[in-house]
Amino acid sequence: MSFLPLADVEVNNETQPFWDALRNNTLMLPRCTACQSVVWYPRAHCPACFSTALQWEEMSGRGTVYSYSIVAKGNGRWKESGPYVVAYVELAEGPRILTNIVGITPNDVHINMPVVAVFDAGDDGRVLLRFTSSS
Ligand SMILES: [Zn+2]
Numbered sequence: 001m002s003f004l005p006l007a008d009v010e011v012n013n014e015t016q017p018f019w020d021a022l023r024n025n026t027l028m029l030p031r032c033t034a035c036q037s038v039v040w041y042p043r044a045h046c047p048a049c050f051s052t053a054l055q056w057e058e059m060s061g062r063g064t065v066y067s068y069s070i071v072a073k074g075n076g077r078w079k080e081s082g083p084y085v086v087a088y089v090e091l092a093e094g095p096r097i098l099t100n101i102v103g104i105t106p107n108d109v110h111i112n113m114p115v116v117a118v119f120d121a122g123d124d125g126r127v128l129l130r131f132t133s134s135s
Contacts, residue, residue, distance in 0.1 A: 004084050004100055004130075005077040006122045017056050018042045022127040025119045027061050029095065030054035040095030061117035063091040063131065070106045085109050089131050103132035
């Protein structure tokens with residue numbers, strides 16, 4: 001697996017539980033108790049029905065590739081990282097997350113490929129949610 005540098009993250013009161021959970025190798029997202037939608041990205045209200053009745057819930061970490069692109073040559077800190085995969089992963093629980101597919105040759109990635117969460121840790125304590133093939 002080639003090393004793919006981590007993006008900067010912005011932690012605030014609404015996203016803190018998400019980032020804390022990633023550091024424990026767990027994917028937690030808020031679920032709306034009014035309409036049952038899983039909320040991505042984490043925030044204080046449900047974007048589907050505007051309810052503020054949200055409850056943090058552990059996700060399965062499983063999903064499928066909804067769409068993806070292979071980046072041959074990145075910018076900035078990713079300048080030496082290509083080729084790598086930027087993808088939308090649709091979680092089993094519903095949300096589509098912009099992420100990376102790692103640990104697989106980029107040309108082997110395909111739409112509808114089953115994937116599982118990877119908790120990609122940096123030296124500074126940051127942990128990013130990425131995915132790898134589960135087949
Ligand atoms: Zn809702």
